[in-house]
Amino acid sequence: MVAPRVNEGLLQIAGVDEVGRGALFGPVVAAAVILLPVAAERLVKVGVKDSKQLRAADREILYETIKTHAVAFCIGMASVREIDRMNILQASLLAMRRAVMRLSITPDLCLIDGNRAIPAFAIDQRTIVKGDQREPAIAAASILAKVWRDRLLVRLDRRYPGYHLASNKGYGSRAHQLALETLGPSPQHRLSFSPCQRSLFQSPPQPAISPAIPML
Structure with missing residues (x-):
C-alpha cells in the first residue's frame, strides 16, 4: 500500500469504509477519515492496513494513532431498525453518508470502499474495490469503524x-x-x-x- 495518487491537485480527500454488514446484532458502523499525503505515508509505515488483517490489540493502538494524524475523522452508523426497514446495503450506505456529512471539513472527494457509491450524494466520490487494501485513508477508516463498533459491542454485552x-x-x-x-x-x-x-x-x-x- 502506498499513499494515494488520486489526491494530487485536491485539497481534502476522505477515505470511507464500514463494518458490521454481516453481523446479526447491532448497528452497521462507518468511518470517514481525511489524511494529508505525508500523514498517509506515515500511517502506512506504522502498520495501517485493512482492519481485517490486524490483531485487535494492534487496531486499538492504530486507532489512537490515526486520530492523532488525521485532518478530520468521524463515525456514522445506521440502527438495527434502519437495517430492518431498508436492507443492510442501503443502511451501510446511509452510515457512510452520515460519517462524511459529520466531518468537520467537507472533503473534495470521497474514496468509498467497495463497488457501490453513496446514492444522491453531492460530494464527488470514487468507489474502489478492496479499497481498504489499496488506499491508506480507506484502511484508516476501516480501523476506526472496526474499533468503535467492537467497543460498542463490548458495552452492549453487559446490557x-x-x-x-x-x-x-x-x-x-x-x-x-x-x-x-x-x-x-x-x-x-x-x-x-x-x-x-x-x-x-x-x-x-x-x-x-x-x-x-x-x-x-
Whole structure:
C-alpha cells in the first residue's frame, strides 16, 4: 500500500469504509477519515492496513494513532431498525453518508470502499474495490469503524448478557446462534436476517427494552 495518487491537485480527500454488514446484532458502523499525503505515508509505515488483517490489540493502538494524524475523522452508523426497514446495503450506505456529512471539513472527494457509491450524494466520490487494501485513508477508516463498533459491542454485552457479544461482536458464531435459540432475539438483533427470524419461532422473545445505542 502506498499513499494515494488520486489526491494530487485536491485539497481534502476522505477515505470511507464500514463494518458490521454481516453481523446479526447491532448497528452497521462507518468511518470517514481525511489524511494529508505525508500523514498517509506515515500511517502506512506504522502498520495501517485493512482492519481485517490486524490483531485487535494492534487496531486499538492504530486507532489512537490515526486520530492523532488525521485532518478530520468521524463515525456514522445506521440502527438495527434502519437495517430492518431498508436492507443492510442501503443502511451501510446511509452510515457512510452520515460519517462524511459529520466531518468537520467537507472533503473534495470521497474514496468509498467497495463497488457501490453513496446514492444522491453531492460530494464527488470514487468507489474502489478492496479499497481498504489499496488506499491508506480507506484502511484508516476501516480501523476506526472496526474499533468503535467492537467497543460498542463490548458495552452492549453487559446490557444484553448471554449472547457472548464481547467475543463474537454480534456475528453469527456458534455460541451466538445457540444463545439465539435459547433466549430469542434481543431488541438489538436484526430481525430481517434469517438466523434471527428463525429464533423467533424457537423461543419466546425477550421483553422490550429501550433500543438506544450508547455512544462512545
